[in-house]
Amino acid sequence: MSVARLPDRLVGHQRRFEKRFAEYFDGLGSVLDVPAFSRFTPECLQLLRELSMRGGKRMRVVLLYEAARLVTEEPVEGLDAAALSVELLQTHGLVHDDLIDDSATRRGGPTTYYAYRERYPAHPRAALGLTVLAGDLALALSLRVLLDAGLPAGVRQAMVEVQTRAAADTFVGQIVDLERDFAASAPDVEVLHDVADRKTARYSVLAPMRLGLLAAGVEPGAHEDELRRYARLTGICGQMRDDWLDLFGDEAAMGKPTGGDLREGRRSYAVTRLLAAVTGSExxxxxxxxxxxxxxPDTVAEIRAIGERHGVDALMEDDMRRHAEQARQVAEGWRGRWRAEAVDFFARVPRWSVERTG
Structure with missing residues (x-):
């Protein structure tokens, strides 16, 4: 399977999951113990559903299913519950990220925070509180869906531990991400790598792979070092690509304006590399x-041109490809132990992540 064909592989997993995700939300009202008089709780669930179902590549779901396929091509019980958990944790992150960033839109629609602000314009503190609680509810649901899964108790417990650790790592990553931008000087590259690992890689790559292996009957702890290394490298090159796109990307392909990191004062990979390259008036x-x-936008375009003039875009692409190659080599080491077709997939994922345009 070529790198160019990798996105086609996502479609089957995505379609299957989208159907399952919609069914989950359809039945959620009968699962939660909601007071009959409550109007806000169904409203909260509807907002979570709208955000959750509004696009997204579902790459975490794909990694989860493909991790199980490292072991077997037979249907594996528990993958659907794990996939729901992964995406509900993602929903939690989106709700809180958008609140932290004061973002008005997400995936072509209003963020949860701005939806509440529009509904309750005379009650800004309530809108803020309801947004926080919506994100918290998504986190609780991501764990509950595992506890309610029809799996052996030991597997359920192990999956809950994976997700709990992933959530905690992500929260720490978010904290140090904010802390990074308070520093008087630009962070060094190892700080950026550590933030990318904690904020993104551990819950977006490592946790789905651990869950998929657990569902397939493999104890991921026996392969911890190589899984962590693969996840970290893949997460780093993916975050580099996000930061590159934010400055050098095609707005039409991304569906959003460039320059967000500049405007928010974020010391991203691109901004840090740019600051290291320029002097004087630039x-x-x-x-x-x-x-x-x-x-x-004209100023962002000028800064983009400055970056291109100093070769920042090309240097970052070289870094991305180097990290992607290192991740590929980790995956290649799985040959002979796990199924070749699934190993092929994981070997190609890092390269695909740095070639995407949005």
């Missing part, structure tokens, strides 16, 4: 834009 231009939420 540096002054970048520093003036950093944290300016009203930064005009």
């Amino acid at each position: 540096r002054a231009t970048v520093e003036a834009a950093l944290g300016d939420r009203s930064c005009a």
Whole structure:
């Protein structure tokens, strides 16, 4: 399977999961113990459903199913519950991320926070509180769906531990991500790598792989070091790509404007590399834009041109490809132990992640 064909592989997993996710939300009202008088709880569940079902590549779900296929091509009980858990944890993250960033839109629709602000304009504190609680509910549901799964108690417990650890790692990653941008100087690359690992890789790559292996009857702890290394490298090159796209990407392909990291004052991979490359008036231009939420598109375009002139875009692409190659080599080491077709998939994922345009 070529890198170019990798997205086609996602479609089957995505379609199957989308149907299962919709069924889950359809039945959620009868599962939760909601007071009959409550109007806000059904509203909260509807907002979570709208956000959860509104697009997304479902790459975590794909990694989960493909991790089980490393072991067997037969149907594996528990994968659907694990997939729901993974995406509900993602929903939790989206709700809170959008609140932290004060984002108005997500995936072509209003964020949960802005939906509440629109519904209750006279009650801003209630809108804020309801948003936090919506995210918290998504987190609780991500664990409950595992506890309610028809799996042996030991497997359920192990899966809950995976997700609990992934959530905690992500929260720490979010904290140090904010802390990174408070520093007087730009962070070094190891700090950026650590933030990417904790904030993204552990819950987006490592946890789905652990869950898939657990469902297939394999104890992931026996392969912990190589799974962690693969996840970290894949997460790093994926985060680099996100940061690259935010400055050098095609707005039409991404469906959103570039320059978000500049406007928010984030010391991303691209911004950090850019600051290290420029001096004098060019540096002054970048520093003036950093944290300016009203930064005009023309200024972002000027800064993009500065970055291209100094080869920042090309240097970042080289870094991405190097990390993707290292991740591929980790996956290649699984040959002979696990099924070749699934190993092929994991060997190609890092390269695909750095070639995407959105």
